Amino acid sequence: MSAEFLKALTANRLGEGDVVFWSGGQWVEQFADAELFTEEGPAEAAVALAKAQPRIVVDAYLIDVTRSDQGVAPVSYRERLRALGPTNELGHGKQALGGAAIAALQAASGAARSTGRLDLIRRK
Amino acid sequence: MSTLIKYTANGATEIENSFVHVVDGEPVPQGADIIVSLGRIKAEGEALLASGVRVGVQIEPAEAVEDLAELLPRLALVAVAFPKFRDGRAYTSATLLRQRLGFNGEVRAVGDVLREQAYVMTRCGIDAFVPADGSSAAEWSRAAGHFRHVYQTAADGRTPAYAEPGRR
Amino acid sequence: MYRYDAIDKEFLTDRSNEFRHQVGRRLAGELSEDQFKPLRLMNGLYLQLHAYMLRVCIPYGTLNVAQVRRLAWIARTYDKGYGHFTTRQNIQFHWVKLRDAPDILDALAEVDLHAIQTSGNCIRNTTSDPRAGATAEEIDDPRVWSEAIRQWSTLHPEFSYLPRKFKIAVTASAKDRTAARVHDIGLALRQGRDGTLGFEVMVGGGMGRTPFIGQTIKEFLPATRLLSYLEAVLRVYNRAGRRDNIYKARIKILVSSLGAEEFGRQVEEEWAQIDAARADLPDTELARIRAAFIQPGLEVLPAVSDSYEAARGANPALARFARNNVSAHKAPGYAIVDVSLKAHDATPGDANSDQLEAIADLAERFSLGDIRVTHEQNLVLPHVKQSDLPALFEGLVAVGLATPNINLVSDIIACPGLDYCALANARAIPVAQSIAQRFLDADRAELVGELKIKISGCINACGHHHVGHIGILGVDKKGEEYYQLTLGGSGAEDASIGKILGPGLNADQVAPAVDRLVEVYLAERQGEERFLDTYRRIGMTPFKEAVYVDAH
Numbered sequence: 001m002s003a004e005f006l007k008a009l010t011a012n013r014l015g016e017g018d019v020v021f022w023s024g025g026q027w028v029e030q031f032a033d034a035e036l037f038t039e040e041g042p043a044e045a046a047v048a049l050a051k052a053q054p055r056i057v058v059d060a061y062l063i064d065v066t067r068s069d070q071g072v073a074p075v076s077y078r079e080r081l082r083a084l085g086p087t088n089e090l091g092h093g094k095q096a097l098g099g100a101a102i103a104a105l106q107a108a109s110g111a112a113r114s115t116g117r118l119d120l121i122r123r124k
Numbered sequence: 125m126s127t128l129i130k131y132t133a134n135g136a137t138e139i140e141n142s143f144v145h146v147v148d149g150e151p152v153p154q155g156a157d158i159i160v161s162l163g164r165i166k167a168e169g170e171a172l173l174a175s176g177v178r179v180g181v182q183i184e185p186a187e188a189v190e191d192l193a194e195l196l197p198r199l200a201l202v203a204v205a206f207p208k209f210r211d212g213r214a215y216t217s218a219t220l221l222r223q224r225l226g227f228n229g230e231v232r233a234v235g236d237v238l239r240e241q242a243y244v245m246t247r248c249g250i251d252a253f254v255p256a257d258g259s260s261a262a263e264w265s266r267a268a269g270h271f272r273h274v275y276q277t278a279a280d281g282r283t284p285a286y287a288e289p290g291r292r
Numbered sequence: 293m294y295r296y297d298a299i300d301k302e303f304l305t306d307r308s309n310e311f312r313h314q315v316g317r318r319l320a321g322e323l324s325e326d327q328f329k330p331l332r333l334m335n336g337l338y339l340q341l342h343a344y345m346l347r348v349c350i351p352y353g354t355l356n357v358a359q360v361r362r363l364a365w366i367a368r369t370y371d372k373g374y375g376h377f378t379t380r381q382n383i384q385f386h387w388v389k390l391r392d393a394p395d396i397l398d399a400l401a402e403v404d405l406h407a408i409q410t411s412g413n414c415i416r417n418t419t420s421d422p423r424a425g426a427t428a429e430e431i432d433d434p435r436v437w438s439e440a441i442r443q444w445s446t447l448h449p450e451f452s453y454l455p456r457k458f459k460i461a462v463t464a465s466a467k468d469r470t471a472a473r474v475h476d477i478g479l480a481l482r483q484g485r486d487g488t489l490g491f492e493v494m495v496g497g498g499m500g501r502t503p504f505i506g507q508t509i510k511e512f513l514p515a516t517r518l519l520s521y522l523e524a525v526l527r528v529y530n531r532a533g534r535r536d537n538i539y540k541a542r543i544k545i546l547v548s549s550l551g552a553e554e555f556g557r558q559v560e561e562e563w564a565q566i567d568a569a570r571a572d573l574p575d576t577e578l579a580r581i582r583a584a585f586i587q588p589g590l591e592v593l594p595a596v597s598d599s600y601e602a603a604r605g606a607n608p609a610l611a612r613f614a615r616n617n618v619s620a621h622k623a624p625g626y627a628i629v630d631v632s633l634k635a636h637d638a639t640p641g642d643a644n645s646d647q648l649e650a651i652a653d654l655a656e657r658f659s660l661g662d663i664r665v666t667h668e669q670n671l672v673l674p675h676v677k678q679s680d681l682p683a684l685f686e687g688l689v690a691v692g693l694a695t696p697n698i699n700l701v702s703d704i705i706a707c708p709g710l711d712y713c714a715l716a717n718a719r720a721i722p723v724a725q726s727i728a729q730r731f732l733d734a735d736r737a738e739l740v741g742e743l744k745i746k747i748s749g750c751i752n753a754c755g756h757h758h759v760g761h762i763g764i765l766g767v768d769k770k771g772e773e774y775y776q777l778t779l780g781g782s783g784a785e786d787a788s789i790g791k792i793l794g795p796g797l798n799a800d801q802v803a804p805a806v807d808r809l810v811e812v813y814l815a816e817r818q819g820e821e822r823f824l825d826t827y828r829r830i831g832m833t834p835f836k837e838a839v840y841v842d843a844h
Contacts, residue, residue: 015319015391017343055321058339076771078710082341086711088639088721092372092387093342185535210330210413212453216530219450224565240314240331247449257327271306273299275443277570278450285299285443286577 006065008034008074009046010082011057019082019094020057022046027057030094031083032101036065036072066108071101073108080105128232129253129264131246136265141254143180143201145234159203162187165195173198182234185213189220196221201230204250209236215248222249222279242267249279293356293662294439294584296404303446304401307408311335312394319391334414334452336384336407337393340714346388347410348400352420352438352462353381353665357652360663362403364648370396374644377633379705379756380417380459381665382410386712408446413454413541415445415526419461419470422664425587426674428622429465432481432489436582437518438462440573444519451526455533456541458526459498466785471667473497473506473787474759476543477525482512489515495525495555496547499753503789504544509556516578520571524563528555589660590675593625597678609696610685612734616696618681627678629659631671631688632695632703636728639721640706641669643693650691658684667756668705668744670698701743701810702728705756709749709766710773716749718766718773719799723747726803731810740810743823746781759783761824762806763790775802779809779835780827791832794840808838 008031009022020027021034028034037043043062050060064075074080084105085093095102128141143157148164152172159180160172172179173195180201183189192202202221204214214233221227232252233245239259246268253264274282285291296304311331318328332338336347348363355363363383367375370392371385378384388396400406409416420438424430441460445451451458461472464481472478478494490512497506513521525543532550534540547555604611617630631651633641643651651671655663658680659673666672676684688694697703704727707713709720724747731737746760750767757763763778774796781790797805810823812835817826827835 012339012343016389017339019342054325055319058325077768077773078341078716081710085342086721087719088711088725089372210453211535212413212451212455213531213535215450215453216527223567223570238327240327241453243447244449244452270310271303271447273303273306275303275446276448278448285303286573286580288299290299291297291577291580 004067005038005040005043006067006072007037007043007062008065009037009043009050009060010034010063010079011050011060014054014056014058022050022060025049030097030101031074031105037062068108070108071104073105080108126254129255129259129261130230131251131253131264131268136261136268138261143178145182157200159201162191166191169195180230180232183214183217185211185217187217189217189225192221193225196225196227196229199227199229201232201252202227203232203234206233206235206237206241209238209241215244218245218248218250219279239263239267243270247274247278247280247282293354294435294581300404301401304404304406307335307406307447308394308397308401311397315390315394330412332390332393333411334409335393335397336410337388337390338411338714340386340712341710342712343386344388344390344393345384345386345712346393346396346407347378347382347384348405348407349410349417350382350405350665351442352418352424352435353422353667354420354424354435355663355665356403357656357661357663359403359405360648360652360655362399362405364645364652366396366399367648368645374642375648376639376708377641377643377665377669377671379667379669379707379754381419381422381667382417383665386708411457412452413456413458414452415441415448415454415458415460418442418445419459419472419475419667421463421465421469422666422672423469423619423628423674424464424664425585426621426626426628427465428620429467430481431483432464432515433582433585434462434464434470434481435585436578437479437481437491437515439581439584440518440578441522444522444573448526451530454526454530455535456538456543458529458543460522468783468785468787469666471756471759471783471787473785474499474503474756474783475506477522478506479518481515484512491515491518493521493525496544496552497787498542498544499756499758500542501539501751501753502545502548503753503758504548505787505789506544507547507552509552509559516575517568517572519573520566520568521559521563523566523571524559528558528562532558587660587675590623590626591677593623593677593679595624597625597681600678600681603682607682609689609694610682612738613685613694613696614681616700616738617694617698621675623675625678627676627681629673629676629681629684630666630698631673631693632697633670633693634697634703634728635692635695636702636732637725638692640704640724643671647691647693650687651693654684654687658687668703670703696734697737699742699744700737701731701740701745701806702737703744704728705744705746705760707748707755709747709755713749715752716766717751717768718749718775720747720749720755720764720766723764723766723775723799723802726799727806730803730807740814741822743810744782745806756783757781758789759787760790761822761827762809764802767796769796773799775799777802777805777809777839779832780824782824786824793832794836805839809835812838 023035084095157178178200182203461470461475463470474497480492493510494506660675664672704724706720706724710716746756747764748755748757759781777793778790
C-alpha cells in the first residue's frame, strides 16, 4: 500500500441535504468532479473555507480517496454509498445519473466488498 | 452589568441586574446584592444573611435543591445553572423549588440560557433569565408564550388541556 | 379512535409555526448548526447520508384513512414515492429537504400528525399493541393509557432534556407484541383480585451496546396513579442518570448500577412526595379518552362465515394467507389481518405511495377505517369481516401486499443500515433480502414456522438484533462489512438477550449460515417447538458446529 496523500472534501447542502464535493471553491454534485488534494496544506485550507460557509453546507470533512485500475474512489464503504446512493434502490441518489464515471465508481465499490476472504463456512 | 429578563404573567421586561456573582474563595463585596454557591451559603450563611444585603444562591445541576429548604424564606433568589442547555437537571430543581419547597422568590436561569428553551424554563417556574444568545425581552416573551395550550400540569400553574373548558 | 379536538389541533399548529420560524432562523444564519440540530431533532429531522430524514410520529401505531392518504401524498410530493415504517411504529421519509420540512409539518398537522419527540433526549412515541381494541386477549385497551401518556409527555417541560432518549411501552395481553421488556419503561396491564386495573412496571430494559431486560419495580400500580408514578421514575432518572457518557446515559445503566430494588425504593420515596391531585389524570379525563376508543360499527355476525370458508377451500393462496396473516378477533365473524411489508424483493418496512393509498382504500372498505403499524415493520387491518377476507386478499395481491409470511423466516426486521443511516457501520437491507431470497419456498418457510430474524446495521440496535431468535449485527472490520450472529433472543413476554454464535461472517455468508441454523433446528426439534424453544433446550453447540466447520 502506498501512503499517498489523496483526499476529497465533502459536505451536505444545508437547505437540501444533498451530498456535495468541493472543487476549486465551488460545491459540485458528483464525486467524479471533486477536487483531489495531494497535500495536506491545500486540503486543510479548503476545509477552513468550507467551515466558513455555515449557511451553505453542513458538516464539511475530508475523505480518503484511493486510486485503482478502475479510477479513483472513496476508500470507505460509507463514502462510496454517499457518492452513489443506496444499494437497495439503484434509481435513487447520484447513481441515477448513470454514465461512465458512476459505472467506474460502482465497479470500485464492488471491489471493496467482502468476498468470502475468511472462508468460515464449509459444508460438512 | 448584564441584562436580566424578568418574566411575569404580563410578559417579559428587561431590568438591570443588581446581583453580583461571588466566586467561591473571593471576598464578598461590601453593600452589593450577592449570589453565592450552595457550599458557601452552608458555611457562611448566617454571616451573609445578617449583613443586610440581598442574598441569592446558585444551584449546580448535580446539587440537591432540597438542601436549601430551611434557608429559602430568607433568600432573595435561587439561580439554577445550565452549564450546557442540554443539561436538563435544572428543570427538576426549579420544579421542586416551586412545587415542593414552596419558594415564591425569583428563580433565575444562568449559564447556557437560550431563547429556544424559554418555553420549558417558564413552565418549570423559572421567572428570570440571563440570556446567553442576546435575546431581547420581546423575543423571549414570544418564545415563552408560543403555545396556546399545554398538556400537563407544571410549576407555572397553567391549566392543562384536560381541564380547559373547551375540552368536552 | 381518538380524534383531535380544537385544542390538539391548535397545539400542532403552534408547534409547526415554531419550527418554521426556527428553520427560517437557521437558513438566515441566526442559529448555528450546533444550536439548530437539537431543535430539528426534536421535530424528527435528521441529516443522514444522502439527505435529511423526517421521522413522523404515529402515536402508539394507530392511523386513520386520511392520515395514510396524506402520508402517501407526502411521499410522492416531497420524497421519492415511498416511506419506511420503523421498529418504533413510526414512519420515516429518507429524501426530505430542510427547506420543505415546515410545509411537510403543516401538511401533517392538517390530518393530526406531527413529528414531535421522534428524536432527541425526551420521551418518545409510546409503543403499544397493534391489535389493541381488536384482540380478545387484552384485559383493557392499552390505547387509552398510551393516549394519556402521549398528552402528558408532549413537550413535558421538566423532561424535555433528559440524559438520553426515553421509550415507554404499554401492553395488555399475555402475548406481548410491544417488546415491553426492552423499553426504558414497560407497562403491562394487570387485573387485581378486586377487579381493579393496574400496571406491572418494568424499568431499565433496552438494547444498544449494553442490552438489558427490564426489571419489575412495582408489581401492581393502580392504573389511575400512572402519571404520578411516571413522573417519579422520570424525575429520579433526570436527576441521577449519567450525563458524562452518551453510552451510559440510558436509564438501564442507572437501574443496573443502583440495582432494581434500590432504584424502585428511590422512585417510591419520590412518588410519596408528589401531589396526586395535581399529577394524576382526573377520572373524567380518563373516561373521555376511554370513550374515544369504543369501537363503533361492529356488526353482530355468525362466528363462521360460510362464504369465506368456501373461498379458502377453493383458493390455496388465500388459504396460505389465512394460515399466516389472519387471526382471531374478539367479535364473532371478524378477523385481524396482518399486512406484510416483507415481500421477498422489497426493503423491509417500505411502502410506496400506491401501496399506502391502496391500504387506505382497503381499510376504508373492510376495516372500519382503522390501520395499525407494528414494531415488526408491518401493518395491521384490525377489524375485517371474515366474509370480506377474499376481497381484501385480492386487493392486497393487486398491490403486492399479500405476502403470507407473518412471523416466518422472511418476516425480517431490518433497520435502514448503511444504505441510509449516518450512524450505521454496515448495510442491513441487502442482508435481509438475501435471506428472504434463500427461503422463497413458502412450504418450507411454513414448515420452519415462527422464526424472528432481526438485523441491525450498528450497535445502536434499531433493528432489535439482541432480541431476534436469530439476531444479526453489522460491524465494520477494516472498512469491510461483517455480520455477527446471535441466537436465542426474544423481545416478547419470554424476553431474553441473544448470545453470540461465533466469529463474524461476511455479507455473502449470512444467508447460508441462517440456512444451516434452520437445518439444525428442523433436525432437532421436538413436537411443536419453535426455533427459539429448540435453541433453549439444546443450547448453542449444535448450531455453532453447523456454521463453523473447523479445519482440524
